[in-house]
Amino acid sequence: MSFVESEERRELRKVVSDLGKKYGYEWFNRQARSGGHTTELWLEAGKLGYLGVNLPEQYGGGGGGMADLSIVGEELGAAGCPLLMLVVSPSICGTVISRFGTDEQKQTWLPGLADGTTIMAFAITEPDAGSNSHQITTTARRTDDGWSLTGRKVFISGLDVAKAVLVVGRTEDAKTGKLKPALFIVPTDAPGVEFKQIEMDLISPDKQYALFLDDVQLPREALVGSEDAALMQLFAGLNPERIMASAFAIGIARHALDKATAYVKERQVWKTPIGAHQGLAHPLAQIKIELELARLMMQKAAALYDAGDDMGAGEAANMAKYAAGEVAVRATDQAVQSLGGNGMTMEYGVASLVSAARATRIAPVSREMILNFVAQHSLGLPKSY
Numbered sequence: 433m434s435f436v437e438s439e440e441r442r443e444l445r446k447v448v449s450d451l452g453k454k455y456g457y458e459w460f461n462r463q464a465r466s467g468g469h470t471t472e473l474w475l476e477a478g479k480l481g482y483l484g485v486n487l488p489e490q491y492g493g494g495g496g497g498m499a500d501l502s503i504v505g506e507e508l509g510a511a512g513c514p515l516l517m518l519v520v521s522p523s524i525c526g527t528v529i530s531r532f533g534t535d536e537q538k539q540t541w542l543p544g545l546a547d548g549t550t551i552m553a554f555a556i557t558e559p560d561a562g563s564n565s566h567q568i569t570t571t572a573r574r575t576d577d578g579w580s581l582t583g584r585k586v587f588i589s590g591l592d593v594a595k596a597v598l599v600v601g602r603t604e605d606a607k608t609g610k611l612k613p614a615l616f617i618v619p620t621d622a623p624g625v626e627f628k629q630i631e632m633d634l635i636s637p638d639k640q641y642a643l644f645l646d647d648v649q650l651p652r653e654a655l656v657g658s659e660d661a662a663l664m665q666l667f668a669g670l671n672p673e674r675i676m677a678s679a680f681a682i683g684i685a686r687h688a689l690d691k692a693t694a695y696v697k698e699r700q701v702w703k704t705p706i707g708a709h710q711g712l713a714h715p716l717a718q719i720k721i722e723l724e725l726a727r728l729m730m731q732k733a734a735a736l737y738d739a740g741d742d743m744g745a746g747e748a749a750n751m752a753k754y755a756a757g758e759v760a761v762r763a764t765d766q767a768v769q770s771l772g773g774n775g776m777t778m779e780y781g782v783a784s785l786v787s788a789a790r791a792t793r794i795a796p797v798s799r800e801m802i803l804n805f806v807a808q809h810s811l812g813l814p815k816s817y
């Protein structure tokens with residue numbers, strides 16, 4: 433085990449950071465507030481090979497792993513450009529297709545996911561199931577040519593920019609009639625697919641949608657992987673999602689901490705800069721420690737995942753996502769406090785980070801569900817629900 437980052441990864445960190453800084457938070461925030469998108473940055477990052485670093489070289493990717501993609505997510509976020517679709521498109525969707533897809537599915541989807549010209553959304557959350565994804569009711573029925581998919585999803589990010597969406601549905605077991613999870617690639621322009629923007633109180637260029645699937649006719653090859661192993665396949669995709677959600681949160685936390693630190697070093701209202709007062713210095717130091725701890729856990733989760741240990745990665749990815757969400761909330765709140773009145777101005781762009789940080793405590797899995805996971809699986813405590 434080494435804590436020394438390879439030269440290749442340090443270089444990746446640097447070039448991605450440079451790209452993020454070229455756009456910066458002012459640009460990102462302007463896109464968010466004007467209802468714009470981050471397409472320009474997304475496509476440039478794709479062209480430079482950053483979006484597909486984790487995908488197989490054979491299909492246009494960089495041949496790396498989640499450790500590399502998490503560097504991309506973290507550095508873009510730290511530079512002020514946290515790209516939510518990185519949590520979804522190359523990570524969950526790219527991983528599931530490259531691990532479990534047919535060669536044809538890989539040929540069709542991976543090159544576009546790698547160079548950013550194709551974005552794929554991911555839909556698991558349902559209005560009546562929420563955190564209880566065992567309760568989902570979106571169902572695929574067999575037809576002569578493939579499948580008919582019907583159901584409803586909520587809070588699906590990026591459907592407006594996505595060419596397709598990876599939908600978690602259920603199929604009926606031919607023998608027992610019981611419903612079991614299955615993954616389908618659904619083009620967003622297929623007949624029967626409709627989506628409607630949810631007005632979120634969130635300052636972000638990535639928008640959320642309610643998705644309606646009404647008797648959507650899909651070919652047989654829309655199913656990804658095996659119908660009988662979908663749960664294992666789903667977990668394989670959810671670990672990268674949690675690792676990337678951690679990178680997203682850690683990026684935001686770093687950006688907020690950097691802004692706060694720079695400000696308190698300069699601002700002087702008594703004899704010394706305000707950063708000399710422990711009332712400000714200690715919370716910032718505490719955040720720095722918590723940030724490094726969250727980052728370490730994210731790196732552990734990515735290393736385990738890349739080494740093929742899905743179970744070990746599951747525990748670490750949950751813990752990393754918890755720690756990253758908590759520190760993102762604390763860092764953005766303390767950044768606002770450190771800047772005083774300026775913390776609430778548009779010019780300094782700090783208060784606008786709070787809602788994005790807050791969302792990382794809820795999505796893609798809430799802090800309570802992670803605590804449930806750790807209580808039951810790491811500590812062996814009984815389940816209450």
Ligand SMILES: Cc1cc2nc3c(=O)[nH]c(=O)nc-3n(C[C@H](O)[C@H](O)[C@H](O)COP(=O)(O)OP(=O)(O)OC[C@H]3O[C@@H](n4cnc5c(N)ncnc54)[C@H](O)[C@@H]3O)c2cc1C
Binds near residue numbers: 587
């Ligand atoms: C910005 C954003 C983007 C999103 N993008 C996507 C996306 O792209 N695709 C997608 O599928 N989903 C997406 N989601 C949905 C997200 O994954 C869900 O919001 C999340 O899983 C929680 O589900 P819920 O909102 O239904 O809350 P609920 O399940 O209703 O939970 C509400 C509260 O109750 C708590 N709770 C529930 N059950 C328990 C329990 N057993 N023990 C203790 N506490 C409990 C929860 O932790 C939470 O605090 C997104 C959400 C947001 C906010």
